[in-house]
Amino acid sequence: MVYTSPLASVPVTNAFNTTRSQAIFNAAQSLMPGGVSSPVRAFRSVGGQPIVFDRVKGPYAWDVDGNRFIDYVGSWGPAICGHAHPEVTAALQETLEKGTSFGAPCELENQLAEMVIEAVPSVEMVRFVNSGTEACMAVLRLMRAFTGRDKVIKFEGCYHGHADMFLVKAGSGVATLGLPDSPGVPRSTTSNTLTAPYNDLEAVKDLFAENQDAISGVILEPVVGNAGFITPEPGFLEGLRELTKENGALLVFDEVMTGFRISYGGAQARFGVTPDLTTMGKVIGGGLPVGAYGGRAEIMAMVAPAGPMYQAGTLSGNPLAMTAGIKTLELLKQEGTYERLEASTQRLILGIIEAAQGAGIPITGNSISAMFGFYLCEGPVRNFEEAKSTDTEIFGKLHRAMLERGVYLAPSAFEAGFTSLAHSEDDIDVTLQAFKESFASIK
Numbered sequence: 001m002v003y004t005s006p007l008a009s010v011p012v013t014n015a016f017n018t019t020r021s022q023a024i025f026n027a028a029q030s031l032m033p034g035g036v037s038s039p040v041r042a043f044r045s046v047g048g049q050p051i052v053f054d055r056v057k058g059p060y061a062w063d064v065d066g067n068r069f070i071d072y073v074g075s076w077g078p079a080i081c082g083h084a085h086p087e088v089t090a091a092l093q094e095t096l097e098k099g100t101s102f103g104a105p106c107e108l109e110n111q112l113a114e115m116v117i118e119a120v121p122s123v124e125m126v127r128f129v130n131s132g133t134e135a136c137m138a139v140l141r142l143m144r145a146f147t148g149r150d151k152v153i154k155f156e157g158c159y160h161g162h163a164d165m166f167l168v169k170a171g172s173g174v175a176t177l178g179l180p181d182s183p184g185v186p187r188s189t190t191s192n193t194l195t196a197p198y199n200d201l202e203a204v205k206d207l208f209a210e211n212q213d214a215i216s217g218v219i220l221e222p223v224v225g226n227a228g229f230i231t232p233e234p235g236f237l238e239g240l241r242e243l244t245k246e247n248g249a250l251l252v253f254d255e256v257m258t259g260f261r262i263s264y265g266g267a268q269a270r271f272g273v274t275p276d277l278t279t280m281g282k283v284i285g286g287g288l289p290v291g292a293y294g295g296r297a298e299i300m301a302m303v304a305p306a307g308p309m310y311q312a313g314t315l316s317g318n319p320l321a322m323t324a325g326i327k328t329l330e331l332l333k334q335e336g337t338y339e340r341l342e343a344s345t346q347r348l349i350l351g352i353i354e355a356a357q358g359a360g361i362p363i364t365g366n367s368i369s370a371m372f373g374f375y376l377c378e379g380p381v382r383n384f385e386e387a388k389s390t391d392t393e394i395f396g397k398l399h400r401a402m403l404e405r406g407v408y409l410a411p412s413a414f415e416a417g418f419t420s421l422a423h424s425e426d427d428i429d430v431t432l433q434a435f436k437e438s439f440a441s442i443k
Ligand SMILES: Cc1ncc(COP(=O)(O)O)c(C=O)c1O
Pocket: 076, 131, 132, 133, 134, 136, 159, 160, 161, 162, 221, 225, 226, 254, 255, 256, 257, 281, 282, 291
């Protein structure tokens, strides 16, 4: 069957409208479940129809109707240098000439591995995979293989990809029972997944006490970006480091989102707490599909073929993905990068808070480096339960009002926002003006 674009019969206009996006999304309904390749893209939690992108460049995305948006999703994290950075695309073109996938060792893997090892304090050896999900799946197997224990502690509201063991309902009572979050996930698979509220060391202590010598480790987002934006309270990461050590368990930072974003060495470098293992993705792939897990050499020595823990991948470490990652890290390593990201993102979030307050809308928000988020409720928000107080109805209206003003925010009240080196001070000014008008229009 040949795909026929529905756009053939839709005229292009100059005013803001989404006619062509709608035509494509409608056609997608019968082709892909929900019309998308990943659920949040469908805009279900903000209402309205999704915008179908045509191209991206720098801080901008253009949709198929010709509308331009200042983009704060950045492909959900990878685009920290801005979309399609000319140096990244030039390097990719050069590599492309040599082929897209080798299925054999290539020197580019050494190069990216060396850069990751040099930057991320916990990583002495690394294995490349193709997504964050894959990295987290593998790291859990490694935690179990190394400790000989089956249970794992995760936190409510932390996302570690869609592997069965991590899909545990983030709700109080059922949470600690390990009830699966999705049909198709056997209870037996999640029964070893224990959950605790984020920022709650006592809960973690209790879980260790109740499951002595059975817990392989604790995995968490060191700064949460999948429940909105939640920062670790002082002492939380340090406390987890001590508790895991005391109990012979491993500490794992899932830095798929925070890696090379919170600082060049990730959240662990920024907060000075070194886990045993780390998962990465997004930025280290520079916009191509990459994930990675790494850690102490003694633990990584368990991974096949060095050791007995099996894990493999047809496209893992492919030259294109390695190239995009290497170029992106080279750009990030330049002097002053993170200071710039920190300053512009802070100006953005403070302006958003001021705009909401000016319209009499309750708000609490925060940023670290190139990551930010806000909740439309009184703060503080320290865990997923508190995050749920955000007004999702107002957020939905805000999201639509911002789109109409040329700003693309994540289509969910429970996702962090991302800035990039390509966002100029002018872009931030335009964004803040749009927030002012949008908050005023929806209050
Ligand atoms: C912290 C974290 N871990 C894991 C994942 C899964 O990564 P992927 O979507 O590449 O499978 C994500 C994705 O957003 C993430 O934010």
